[in-house]
Amino acid sequence: MNKQSLLNAIDIQIQWNRMISMMDEADVALLHSSFSTVVSDSRDYAVILLDSKARSIAQAQICVPAFTSSLPAAARKMLEEFPLEELQPGDVLFTNDPWICHGHLPDFYVIVPIFNEGRVIAFYAGAAHVSDVGGRIDELTARDVYEEGLRIPPVKLYEAGIPNAVVFKILRANTRYPRLVLGDLGALVGAGDIVARRCREFEADYGAGGIDRIGEEILKRSENAMRQAIAALPDGDYPAAIDVDGYQTSTHIALSVCVRGDEIKLDYAGSSPQRADASINCVSNVTHAHSMFAVKCLLARDIPNNEGLFRPVRTVAPEGSILNAKFPAPVRGRSMTSYHLHSVIFEAMADLMPAAVQAGSGSFWWISCAGQDSDGEPFGLHVLPNGGVGATDDMDGHPVMAFPGNGTFTPIEIIEHRSPLMILERSLRVDSGGAGRKRGGLGQVIRIRTHGAQNARMTLRPDKLTHPARGIQGGEPGAKGEVWLDDKALPLEPFVLNAGQILTLKLPGGGGFGAPTDRDPQDIARDIANGYISTLCAVEIYGVARKAH
Structure with a gap:
C-alpha cells in the first residue's frame, strides 16, 4: 500500500482529530490517576503531542491553553541538554525551572521521547501544577525565587525506564505533601504511556513518518490561516494600557499591538518594572504564552491549538520589567500579572475588531x-x-x-x-x-x-x-x-x-x-x-x- 505523502483536507481532518483524541484519552488518564485537588479537580495541567522536532501539533481539548506555547519551547530547551541522538526508550526528561517552563516552581514539566522501531517519532509533553514545592507558605511576599521552593534543572527523571532515585528522594524530602506531589508526578508520566501506544498505532496505520507528515501540514496550514487573518487587518500600532491590583501597589501593563503585513508584534514597553518584594513577576515565556492565547481568540478561535498559529506573532517586553523578569526574581504568584494580558490585548484591538474582543x-x-x-x-x-x-x-x-x-x-x-x-x-x-x-x-x-x-x-x-x-x-x-x-x-x-x-x-x-x-x-x-x-x-x-x- 502506498502511504500518502500528499494529504487532502479530509485526510488532515481525520488524522488531526485522531491525534486530539489520543491526547483527550491521556487527559482522562491523568485526571483520574492524580492525587491532589489542584490537578484532579481544578484541572491545572496539560498534555500535548509534539512531533519529532518537538513542535506542538495536538493538545487535549480541556487543558490549560497557554501551555501550548510554553511546553514545546521547554522541550526544545531540555533537548539542548539531552540531545535527541542520546535518548533511549524509557527516558523521561523533567524540570520545574520557571525560566524554562511556565513561570513558577509548582509547574512540573515532563518530556517523553516516543520510539518506534528505534526512531523517535514524537514526544509526549505534560505539565501539571503540583500542590507544593517547599518554600514559603504565603503566595506573594518572597524576595527571590530561592525563597519560593525547590528548583530542579533539566534532569532525567527516568533513564531507560529506571527511576532516578536521587531526584525522587530530593522531591520527597523538600515538599510538605510528598504523597500528593509524587502521586501527581507519577500520573503525569503515566499518561505518556497511552500516548506512546497510540502513536505507534498511528504509524502502523499511516506508515513511518506519519506523525511528522500530518504535523507538517497542521503547522503549515495553521500558520497560513493566522497570517491571512493578520493580513486582513490594517497596518498600524494599536496601543492600550491598564492598571491591575498587583500586590500592595498597582501594576501597570502597557502594550502596543504592531501590525505589519501578515505579522504582529506585541510590545509591552512601558509596563511596570519587576518587583523585588512581591511574587508577581512574569518570565518572558509566560508573557508570550498568555499573549498568544488572546491573539488566537481574536484571530483563529476555531483552529485547535498548535504551534503553527504562533509563528507570525512575536512578544517583546523590556528585560527587567514585570513581564520579562530577570533571574532570580520571585515569580510564584505570576498569574496576578499574566492573567490580565488578555484584557489589555482586547482593549488595544477593540475599535479595530469590536465583534471579536x-x-x-x-x-x-x-x-x-x-x-x-x-x-x-x-x-x-x-x-x-x-x-x-x-x-x-x-x-x-x-x-x-x-x-x-x-x-x-x-x-x-x-x-x-x-x-x-x-x-x-x-x-x-x-x-x-x-x-x-x-x-x-x-x-x-x-x-x-x-x-x-x-x-x-x-x-x-x-x-x-x-x-x-x-x-x-x-x-x-x-x-x-x-x-x-x-x-x-x-x-x-x-x-x-x-x-x-x-x-x-x-x-x-x-x-x-x-x-x-x-x-x-x-x-x-x-x-x-x-x-x-x-x-x-x-x-x-x-x-x-x-x-x-
Missing part, C-alpha cells in the same frame, strides 16, 4: 488549606474559584467560569471530605456582572467555616479587589472582589480560620460590553426574574424607568 474577566482566585488529618498525615487542599467571564459583542459573560484558563471548582463534597472546612454558601453574586448591552458574567459568594472546634491554616490569593474587571466598548466594570473574616476585611497573608469564624469570599464579576442603556428590555426583565440583577440596578444603571417612558 471580550471584556475583562473576574477569574481566578487561589485558596489553600493545610494541616494534619486524623491519621497525623499532612494534607493540602487547593481550590480555584472563579468570578464571572467578560461579555462579548453577541453574548453575556458566563458566570463563575475561568478565563483565560479553564480551571474548575473543587466539588464541595471533596472539600469537606479532605479538610476541616465546611461550605455554608456558594451562590451567584447579585449585581456583580458589569452592566452593558451584553452583561458581564456574575461572580460568586462563598462562605466557609470549619467543622466543630477545628481550626484551619489558610492561604488566599484573591484578585481584582482594587481594580475590577474592565468593561469594553462602553460597558461597565464588574464588581470588585471582597474578602471578609467575620465582619472585618482580611489582609492577603496566611491566617488561621478559627472555630466559629466565617470566611466570606465575594468573587468579582466580568465586565460588560456596550452601553447599558442599549440592553434589550427582555434581557433585563429576564435578569431580574433570575435574580442576576436587582430592581435598583435595572433602574439606576440600565435606565429601565427611562425606557418605559
Whole structure:
C-alpha cells in the first residue's frame, strides 16, 4: 500500500482529530490517576503531542491553553541538554525551572521521547501544577525565587525506564505533601504511556513518518490561516494600557499591538518594572504564552491549538520589567500579572475588531488549606474559584467560569471530605456582572467555616479587589472582589480560620460590553426574574424607568 505523502483536507481532518483524541484519552488518564485537588479537580495541567522536532501539533481539548506555547519551547530547551541522538526508550526528561517552563516552581514539566522501531517519532509533553514545592507558605511576599521552593534543572527523571532515585528522594524530602506531589508526578508520566501506544498505532496505520507528515501540514496550514487573518487587518500600532491590583501597589501593563503585513508584534514597553518584594513577576515565556492565547481568540478561535498559529506573532517586553523578569526574581504568584494580558490585548484591538474582543474577566482566585488529618498525615487542599467571564459583542459573560484558563471548582463534597472546612454558601453574586448591552458574567459568594472546634491554616490569593474587571466598548466594570473574616476585611497573608469564624469570599464579576442603556428590555426583565440583577440596578444603571417612558 502506498502511504500518502500528499494529504487532502479530509485526510488532515481525520488524522488531526485522531491525534486530539489520543491526547483527550491521556487527559482522562491523568485526571483520574492524580492525587491532589489542584490537578484532579481544578484541572491545572496539560498534555500535548509534539512531533519529532518537538513542535506542538495536538493538545487535549480541556487543558490549560497557554501551555501550548510554553511546553514545546521547554522541550526544545531540555533537548539542548539531552540531545535527541542520546535518548533511549524509557527516558523521561523533567524540570520545574520557571525560566524554562511556565513561570513558577509548582509547574512540573515532563518530556517523553516516543520510539518506534528505534526512531523517535514524537514526544509526549505534560505539565501539571503540583500542590507544593517547599518554600514559603504565603503566595506573594518572597524576595527571590530561592525563597519560593525547590528548583530542579533539566534532569532525567527516568533513564531507560529506571527511576532516578536521587531526584525522587530530593522531591520527597523538600515538599510538605510528598504523597500528593509524587502521586501527581507519577500520573503525569503515566499518561505518556497511552500516548506512546497510540502513536505507534498511528504509524502502523499511516506508515513511518506519519506523525511528522500530518504535523507538517497542521503547522503549515495553521500558520497560513493566522497570517491571512493578520493580513486582513490594517497596518498600524494599536496601543492600550491598564492598571491591575498587583500586590500592595498597582501594576501597570502597557502594550502596543504592531501590525505589519501578515505579522504582529506585541510590545509591552512601558509596563511596570519587576518587583523585588512581591511574587508577581512574569518570565518572558509566560508573557508570550498568555499573549498568544488572546491573539488566537481574536484571530483563529476555531483552529485547535498548535504551534503553527504562533509563528507570525512575536512578544517583546523590556528585560527587567514585570513581564520579562530577570533571574532570580520571585515569580510564584505570576498569574496576578499574566492573567490580565488578555484584557489589555482586547482593549488595544477593540475599535479595530469590536465583534471579536471580550471584556475583562473576574477569574481566578487561589485558596489553600493545610494541616494534619486524623491519621497525623499532612494534607493540602487547593481550590480555584472563579468570578464571572467578560461579555462579548453577541453574548453575556458566563458566570463563575475561568478565563483565560479553564480551571474548575473543587466539588464541595471533596472539600469537606479532605479538610476541616465546611461550605455554608456558594451562590451567584447579585449585581456583580458589569452592566452593558451584553452583561458581564456574575461572580460568586462563598462562605466557609470549619467543622466543630477545628481550626484551619489558610492561604488566599484573591484578585481584582482594587481594580475590577474592565468593561469594553462602553460597558461597565464588574464588581470588585471582597474578602471578609467575620465582619472585618482580611489582609492577603496566611491566617488561621478559627472555630466559629466565617470566611466570606465575594468573587468579582466580568465586565460588560456596550452601553447599558442599549440592553434589550427582555434581557433585563429576564435578569431580574433570575435574580442576576436587582430592581435598583435595572433602574439606576440600565435606565429601565427611562425606557418605559
